[in-house]
Amino acid sequence: MSKGTSSPKAMRNYRFRIYPSREQEQKLLDWIETCRKIFNTAIAQRKESWEKEKRSLSRREQQVWLKEAKKENEYFRQVHSQVAQEVLFRVExxxxxxxxxVKNGETPGYPRFKGRGRYKSLTFTQFGEGKGASFQDGKLKLSKIGLVKIKLHRQIPSTVKTVIIKRDAVGRWWAVFAVEIELSQQQTHAGPAIGLDAGLEKFAALSDDSVIENPRHLRKTEERLKRAQRELSRKEKGSRNRERARRKLAKLHAKVRSQRMDFLHKQSRKLVNTYSLIAVEELNIKGMVKNHHLAKSISDAGWGEFISMLEYKAGEAGTKLVKVNPSGTSQECSRCGMTVPKELSERVHCCPYCGLTLDRDVNAARNILKRALALEAA
Structure with a gap:
C-alpha cells in the first residue's frame, strides 16, 4: 500500500448478554425513562419552534437547554452526560x-413522541479507560452504574468506539459494541464464483445445483403464537396475568427471531468463506411485501437481512458480492439464452430450443451468475 493511503474501514456491531444486579437494573430503567422524557421534550421544542417562529431548532441550541435543565432537574443530573447528550443526536x-x-417525495412520517416502553436503549459515546464505559476485571464498567457482569463469548477484534445498552421485550439486557474494522486486514481467498436465487419454496438455489432449504421458523411456530396472542387478548389490561401473557408472547417472537438470525448468519458466513464471487438479484423487498399473499413468507425468509449480512461479511472475507437486475432470470434459458415463458407454479425449466431440463430456481441462479460475470468483465 502506498504511503499516505488509508485502508477502507467499516463499522461492525458485536452483541453480548449482560447481567445487571437488581439495583443496577433499576437504575438503568430509570435512566431509560429519563432519556425518553428528554427525547419527547426535544421533539416538542422543535415542533413549537417551527409552529411559532417557522425556524428549525438546532442540536446545539438544545444542548444549551439540556445543560441548564440539569441544574433544575435532579433526574437529568443522575444520567451520565454522554448518555443524555446522545438523546439529542437521536432527535437530530x-x-x-x-x-x-420530504425532499425525495416519499411519505415523510414526522418524528413521533415515545410512549412508555417505546424507548429501550442507552448509548455511551466514548469507550475506554477513564471514559463512560470500559472493561475492568472481566466485567463491563459503566460510569454511575458500576461493574456489570458480561458474557464475552467471543473476542472483539478491534477498538470499541461506542456501546449501546438495551433491554429486549422479554427483559434481557444486552451490550452492543460498535467497532471500526479495517477491511484490508482481512485475508482474501480464491474460491469459485456462484449465483444465488432467493425463493420461498427453497430459501435459495445455487448455480452449482445445490439448494439451501427454507427452515420456515415463523410458520412452524405460528399456531403457538396464535394461542399466545389469544391468551393475551383475554387478559384484563394492567393486570399481572396480562403482563405474564405478554412476556410469553414476546418470548416466542424472540425465539423465532433468534432462530432466523442464527440461520442467516451461518449460511451467509459459509457462502462468503467458500466463494470468491457471489451473484444475487437486486430485490425490492419493500415492494414485494406489499403482496399480502406472500408478505408473511417473505418476511419469514429474511431475504433483506440475509443480503445485508452477505454484503458486510463479503467485505471482510475478500469476497465480491455482485447484484444484478432480476428481470427475466427465471424465464431465460441459462444454456441457449432463449426466453421460455412459464407460470410461477411451474417449478421445472424445460427449454424447447436446446433441450435443457432442470430446476427452475437453479436455472435462474445460473442466469444471475452469467449476468454478474458479464458486469465484472465489462
Missing part, C-alpha cells in the same frame, strides 16, 4: 431523515 437524526424523505 430523526428530523434529518424526515426532511430527506
Amino acid at each position: 437524526r430523526a428530523f434529518a431523515a424526515f426532511f430527506r424523505r
Whole structure:
C-alpha cells in the first residue's frame, strides 16, 4: 500500500448478554425513562419552534437547554452526560431523515413522541479507560452504574468506539459494541464464483445445483403464537396475568427471531468463506411485501437481512458480492439464452430450443451468475 493511503474501514456491531444486579437494573430503567422524557421534550421544542417562529431548532441550541435543565432537574443530573447528550443526536437524526424523505417525495412520517416502553436503549459515546464505559476485571464498567457482569463469548477484534445498552421485550439486557474494522486486514481467498436465487419454496438455489432449504421458523411456530396472542387478548389490561401473557408472547417472537438470525448468519458466513464471487438479484423487498399473499413468507425468509449480512461479511472475507437486475432470470434459458415463458407454479425449466431440463430456481441462479460475470468483465 502506498504511503499516505488509508485502508477502507467499516463499522461492525458485536452483541453480548449482560447481567445487571437488581439495583443496577433499576437504575438503568430509570435512566431509560429519563432519556425518553428528554427525547419527547426535544421533539416538542422543535415542533413549537417551527409552529411559532417557522425556524428549525438546532442540536446545539438544545444542548444549551439540556445543560441548564440539569441544574433544575435532579433526574437529568443522575444520567451520565454522554448518555443524555446522545438523546439529542437521536432527535437530530430523526428530523434529518424526515426532511430527506420530504425532499425525495416519499411519505415523510414526522418524528413521533415515545410512549412508555417505546424507548429501550442507552448509548455511551466514548469507550475506554477513564471514559463512560470500559472493561475492568472481566466485567463491563459503566460510569454511575458500576461493574456489570458480561458474557464475552467471543473476542472483539478491534477498538470499541461506542456501546449501546438495551433491554429486549422479554427483559434481557444486552451490550452492543460498535467497532471500526479495517477491511484490508482481512485475508482474501480464491474460491469459485456462484449465483444465488432467493425463493420461498427453497430459501435459495445455487448455480452449482445445490439448494439451501427454507427452515420456515415463523410458520412452524405460528399456531403457538396464535394461542399466545389469544391468551393475551383475554387478559384484563394492567393486570399481572396480562403482563405474564405478554412476556410469553414476546418470548416466542424472540425465539423465532433468534432462530432466523442464527440461520442467516451461518449460511451467509459459509457462502462468503467458500466463494470468491457471489451473484444475487437486486430485490425490492419493500415492494414485494406489499403482496399480502406472500408478505408473511417473505418476511419469514429474511431475504433483506440475509443480503445485508452477505454484503458486510463479503467485505471482510475478500469476497465480491455482485447484484444484478432480476428481470427475466427465471424465464431465460441459462444454456441457449432463449426466453421460455412459464407460470410461477411451474417449478421445472424445460427449454424447447436446446433441450435443457432442470430446476427452475437453479436455472435462474445460473442466469444471475452469467449476468454478474458479464458486469465484472465489462
